[in-house]
Amino acid sequence: MTSPDDPQPFSLRSIAVAAFGPTLLFGIGTGAVMPVVALSARDLGASVAVAALIVTLIGLGSWFFNLPASLVTLKFGERWSIVGAAAAAALALVAAALAPQLPDGIWLLAAAMLVVGMSSSVFGLARQKYLTEAVPLHYRARALSTLGGVNRIGVFIGPFAGAAVIQFAGLSGAYWVGVVAMVGAALLSVTIPDLEVPAPKPGADVGPQPTLRSVAVSHAGVFLSLGVGILLLSALRSSRQVVIPLWADHLGMDATQASLIYGISGAIDMLVFYPAGKLMDRRGRQWVAIPSTAIMGTALLLIPLTGGFTGLLLAGMLIGFGNGISSGLVMTLGADFSPDRGRGQFLGLWRFMADAGSTGGPLLLSGVTALATLGAGVSATGVLGFAAAAVFAVVIPRLKHRRNY
Template sequence: MTSAQATKPFSLRSIAVPAFGPALLFCIGEGAVLPVVALSARDLGASVAVAALIVTLIGLGSWFFNLPASLITLKFGERWSIVGAAAAGALALTAAGLSSVIPNGLWLLAVAMIVVGMAASVFSLARQKYLTEAVPVAFRARALSTLGGVSRIGIFIGPFVGAGVMQFAGISGAYWVGVAAMAAAAVLSVTIPDLPAVGGSGDAHRGPEPTMRGIARSHAGVFLTVGAGILLLSALRASRQVVIPLWADNLGMDATHASLIYGLSGAIDMLVFYPAGKLMDRKGRQWVAIPSTVIMGTALMLIPLTGSFVGLLLAALLIGFGNGISSGLIMTLGADFSPDRGRGQFLGLWRFIADAGATGGPVLLSGVTAAVSLGAGVWATGVLGFAAAVVFAITIPRLRHRRNY
């Protein structure tokens, strides 16, 4: 390597296709099938409750597989874990697409959704670890915010692609879109060269690999402090996905108006991820962590005060902005605090905490709504934003983001 090559400045564009292409394709596949899973279950004879449960199996499969996912990534490496996860997702969606034409198809659909969740867990953890080790620390937040933003773009585009194919192939067409997208993600991942690790520690490969229990013990302080903020942020994000359509229904809006508000909120969400990542890289993580959670908390607490389409739309746009600037924040903080040795195990535990919050947020909303009212439930979820802001203000190091541990 020449001196000029060694000092060549890093550019995210140089790794755009290998780093972000598979993520975009995988999430297009996910997005294509998410709106139709419940409908497929209903067509197979499931009750409304069972259909909702089958949709939930995707998230549960991802949550509970986070810890095994770290071991898979450790054994096979980031690149081949990404390839395998995308291939497994494609096979699972193939089974889901065939569930309507075989006996006991409902059971096949349920198992397929669990596998999709497991595949998403491995894929997400491996790609996060991949970028953490391949991108210089000075570009870390931008890289991981872009990864989060690209994933959201894929989830946003997927339903439209699926809807177009369903015009000709029926409801199973959405699954074939998912199969094609995830298979393409696997092919793209296997045909590209490994990304070079930047600035790896010479001590990273000495001695036995730390165990999951060892990492949990040695980093308990991080998990119990910053991890608490991650739990609250994840609960806040998941709750806002439920709050907007529920409050729209409470105001008597039809599905078209509710979808329009939700879609516009998502569009704002996708526009601000890169500037937020750049701000985190240049100023520090607190500059995004605290404002994003305060904005989302405030917007959620404003929702019960709205009584019209315009009022709810403005609150939803504010939520979208707050969520958009937090894109990649959870991954970035996980990367910052992860050790060079045992990074996969650390990130598996980190993602387990985040997914626990994503599961618990809607449960809190449901519980308070059942006990008091929907308005009270929305206020309770808004409080999570302020709680997360306090935790981040106290626990995130006030120094710049450079990692010295």
């Protein structure tokens, strides 16, 4: 497939191993350790609240390090930022595996999870920036949707790999699985080809290097319009991960039934990312942005109406489909509106907004549930889906002409 703007044929297969392999391995590494962090903290003497806080440090580390991550990527380049992030995560997981053998190991575990979150931020931003610049525009959504889908596959595989090793090595086995996966990601990332930096045109006024502040000011219109939709979408996504197990418990289901529903929802999630990316490339981003958020919103509004396994399973499958077709959407829209100069800073700000939504979604669910009921809390998160769909319906067509700048 070619285009007038990019006459050279391009195939995702040509960059598949180097571009997507590290992402799969990084996802396996994080997926392997996520289910055991709270259990490790409890074994080290932490209270339930402290154990939950240590798990939260991964997300907080990623959220708050998004802005410094853009500066790291600018300084070291995409390839070495990806390599360094995977290596740092591997070292952090070694520390987490050794924490039970040390006095006050709970502090080492907390620091390790914070570093894992920070590494995830650098890894995610660098890989997004790399694919944005390496892939032609008419393949962009497919590439970034595949990137998001491959990461989800890795996170899905990780817990099973961790569980297999835990049988022989105890909880620390999951961390060693993570270490091996992260080392593999770092080694494979070394093979990523460097991007060609175009020389400035003769007589062109390059100007000073953009800063986070200057990029935030010059692109305030995008952040305050489309960025709001991204924030709502991220809140919706993070909330649906909590809703299924909570409502299953509310209905009196056992852990096996809840896990089965969650697993089937996740499996559907992983099956539809590439067709969705292809649709975005051929028809436009709104063809996925609007339906995906509306579908997830509808499914969440239906959950309080379910009264048993079958109803919740069907709603969970609908959520999985809606979330699956939105794979890569946040990255694709960020890439579309990022400028050539200052792209790293723009994507850092973009990811900061998305992670703010990821943190805020479960907080909304918790707050409404505390004030009213769990059903009301679930419904409130469902409304976020329709709010996001409305923002995308209005904003994406209006900003479409800016997609190539």
